[in-house]
Amino acid sequence: MSQSRTSTTSTPLSTTTSQSLSPTTTITAPPKRGLEPPKGNYSPIYTGSDKGCPSGKVPVTFTYDPGNKVVTSVSLRGSFNDWGEWPMKEINGTWTITVCLGPGKYQYKYFINGQWVKDMSDDGTGRPYDPDADGYVDDGYGGKNAVRIVEGSAAFYVDFDPSDPAYLSIADNRTVIRFEVKRGTVGSATLVTDRGNYTMRLQVWWNSKEMWRAEIPVVEPVKYYIVLNSVDGERFAVLNTSKNPFFSFDGVDRFPQLEWVSNGITYQIFPDRFKDGNRSNDAPALDHDELLFNQVNPGKPVLSNWSDPITPLHCCHQYFGGDIKGITEKLDYLQSLGVTIIYLNPITLSGSAHGYDTYDYYRLDPKFGTEEELREFLDEAHKRGIRVIFDFVPNHCGIGNPAFLDVWKNGNASPYWDWFFIKQWPFKLGDGNAYLGWWGIGSLPKLNTTNPEVREYLIGAALHWLDFGFDGIRVDVPNEVLDPGAFFSELRKRVKEKHPEAYLVGEIWKLSPEWVKGDRFDSLMNYALGRDILLNYAKGLLSGETAMKMMGRYYASYGENVVAMGFNIVSSHDTSRVLTDLGGGSLGDTPTNESIQRLKLLSMLIYTLPGTPVTFQGDERGLLGDKNHYDEQRYPIQWNEVNGDVLNHYRALAELRRKTPALRSSAIRFYTAEGGIMAFFRGHNDEVLVIANSWKSPAELELPLGEWKVVWPENHAEGIVSGTIKVPPISVLVLERG
Structure with a gap:
């Protein structure tokens, strides 16, 4: 997803306040209307699938050539994804992945056949696992992580991908739309839809970034785009593509929220x-x-x-x-x-x-x-x-599992031979050097979940x-x-x-x-x-x-x-x-x-x-x-x-x-944080304010406008408060709008 800019002129957009409701509110959908392109002077930011990385980020490719080694899966894990898993794809014998990264220095490793690589600088033949690595550092466990240095500038950007639940999801029977920008670069934003306009609000922030949010109080087909004003006075329209400028949501909830869990x-x-x-x-x-x-x-x-x-x-x-x-x-x-x-x-x-x-x-x-x-x-x-x-354990079983015992007794004559990863046979039960086990532990032989029989056995269970x-x-x-x-x-x-x-x-x-x-x-x-x-x-x-x-x-x-x-x-x-x-x-x-x-x-x-x-x-x-x-x-x-x-x-x-229904809702929005205090709103209309103080000294917090009722602790000296409130050390206060 990348950004390009042009200008066009016409009349300015109008905005309305977003509808924020409690989970039990009966919602009547506003009637549909025609959706017009944005008017006035603005710069378009196209985030549709025909674009590459968003502005401020660049594509970075990671590769691995296993040579003659038998490899069934490779994933990329690093400081850019909190060491989570980004699966790599095999193309003509080489495993590869291209991701969008902002400027910075990143550590990473490959995770091959369900096992961490120990030393990224040596694949066992003297070659590095990734020929494009910019260096190596100790991983703290006796091995080495690879390093990539990404050049670039942190320009104004908008991250928005409606195919990702982080940006568009259905929660509490509402359509939630969010976008990410660099911290402090946006002054206001409006979600423009064929059902009306909704003011987007700053929801959460972290380091150099922040997320803005609006909710449409129904789950139905909708066409939309986003208009935002930067703190520098520039006006942008976040659009799909130049040919199809409007985003379109078909109203189908493909990832339903389970309310019995939320509540x-x-x-x-x-x-x-x-x-x-x-x-x-x-x-x-x-x-x-x-x-x-x-x-x-x-x-x-x-x-x-x-x-x-x-x-x-x-x-x-x-x-x-x-x-x-x-x-x-x-x-x-x-x-x-x-x-x-x-x-x-x-x-x-x-x-x-x-x-x-x-x-x-x-x-x-x-x-x-x-x-x-x-x-x-x-x-x-x-x-x-x-x-x-x-609790379900599909990665490994125990040495008393009948399938594993059959392999132990009969070797490759066993119908379960391909259920496991046997390095040598015959072997002793519990010998972690003779077969793959969870973390090398011999009592926990690893299951071959790429085997259809194993997969059927486990999913059937x-x-x-x-x-x-x-x-x-x-x-x-x-x-x-x-x-x-x-x-x-x-x-x-x-x-x-x-x-x-x-x-x-x-x-x-x-x-x-x-x-x-x-x-x-x-x-x-x-x-x-x-x-x-x-x-x-x-x-x-x-x-x-x-x-x-x-x-x-x-x-x-x-x-x-x-x-x-x-x-x-x-x-x-x-x-x-x-x-x-x-x-x-x-x-x-x-x-x-x-x-x-x-x-x-x-x-x-x-x-x-x-x-x-x-x-x-x-x-x-x-x-x-x-x-x-x-x-x-x-x-x-x-x-x-x-x-x-x-x-x-x-x-x-x-x-x-x-x-307190707001505490069971999906909605959270940050208020402020300073010293030992952090405070956040809960509920679709910021109905509840939670204030925590983890330090040993009391503090004072300026409250949002209006009157607030202290509902926790129940014996709080003040019932209705406004202006400022004293927050005791190592405590939490819960307030409801008065």
Whole structure:
């Protein structure tokens, strides 16, 4: 997409204020009218598909020639895409991709056949992986990243691509249109449509960029273009092409927002450590543990009582007996927390306490109970308005998987030989040097998801459990699955055809919008928001201004429909507990008052941002746990221990979210940030203002015009406020327009 300029003369455009409504408002569509080209003096900016890169950016090509090596997939990952995945295409034996980059210095690596390249300067033959690299730097892990230096000037530009949900999406039954520009270059903007004109407003900002937004309060076919005025007094029209100047949206929502997710509150359960409801199924865990199969690192699993101390096997092979019946017994407790979504860690047959080494994708692990108990759990959850998503592991399986055992026994005579990547045979079970495994771990052989039989086996399993009664799928390490574009596109297509309301969320830890364009996932596990930004802000490590800029980049990268379905997580089975991260101590310690206050601040932000807030089991009870000590964050919940203040706080958060529709909407707009404070609006008409202060000193904030009612905390001394407000240290205030 590039910019060209000409001038034309006629009468100026008129503008009207955009319609901003609450999610429950009944909307009457304005009548259609003829759409006229812009009039007056202006410079056109064409962003249609017949153009190249937008102004201010240049095309940069990356290549890889594998020679005689067998290569099935290559992706580009670097500082320009937060080390996410940009798939490269194979053309005449060479893998290539051309992307638009602004001026700067970038580090990058190739991800080949599901594995990171170690040293970009040497492909094993003395040649660099990319002959056009401008240099190399240490990657911090004993290898080297390649470097590209992009020349150019940061001229005035507009980024707008209506095929990308980041720029056009359907959220809260509205058509949302946004564009990106260089920070501080635009003074005003108008969305001109055949239904009328809508004033566009500055929504979010980050570093040198910002995003402007307008919403059309209907989802119907519309023709449109954008007119903007620069701060220098120039006037521009953002158009499609010179031959077809109007953009056209056909009114079809191809990437629907799941409102049950947007309105929901999620609770993550690690089944073996949640509650033991049936002691009779505890012992079966020992019958098929991975250590019994492993010929390289054999061992003996442990079955412990619920309050027994942690052993070195705690992460993976120390069992405590938690099961499905135990979860069913706690459904009323979860309902009291406002929970409407449960995310279960793996429950299919496996060789560990965590379950990510699947033996049988179609069978419930007997240590968790029977299928009858599972069905009762789902029925009882659904009766309470609670939906359940299950964990799905398509990248690798366990060494007790029958297909892998058949390969171990029969070598290339096995019908499953091409299901895996065998380097040498015969081999010992658990030998990570003999076959590919996840991160080289011999107990987790990697599956060949480019094999149609493997793909059918896995996708069939996902459909099996949705048919059984589950409501969605959390996918483990999708970025490491081979040919993920094809695999997850097929998974989505087949899931949505049969279960259109099923939620698909991928375990991606970084800002990676390429995964949520409408062809793979509905959302990602938003560690990029929860841990990279909000946790560090709650710790006091980021100023309000820095945190808001990082949030701006996050919210600009994703479609508003994706943001509305955000799986907003901070603490999980893979991290230390959030209270530990906030300085509360390790398992068995007594958390400080300051760490509790910081937990309240952080959880408050998670509950007031778009998407579903996710709580890891026990965090709402003030539990502690350090991941670096045998994954002690996974220690069983001791139900006789609770921090009542924290528990009441989480229940109050759920009630605030329930009674404040703006907090469940897709809409967010930044207000200001300074010092330890950041403040943002929620709702389609800026109905709610959320103000956070993560510093230890109080601050004062000038409020937007009008009267505001303090709704959080409920005991705030002032009911109605205007002008300025005092913000206590390490706190959050929530205000509604008076």
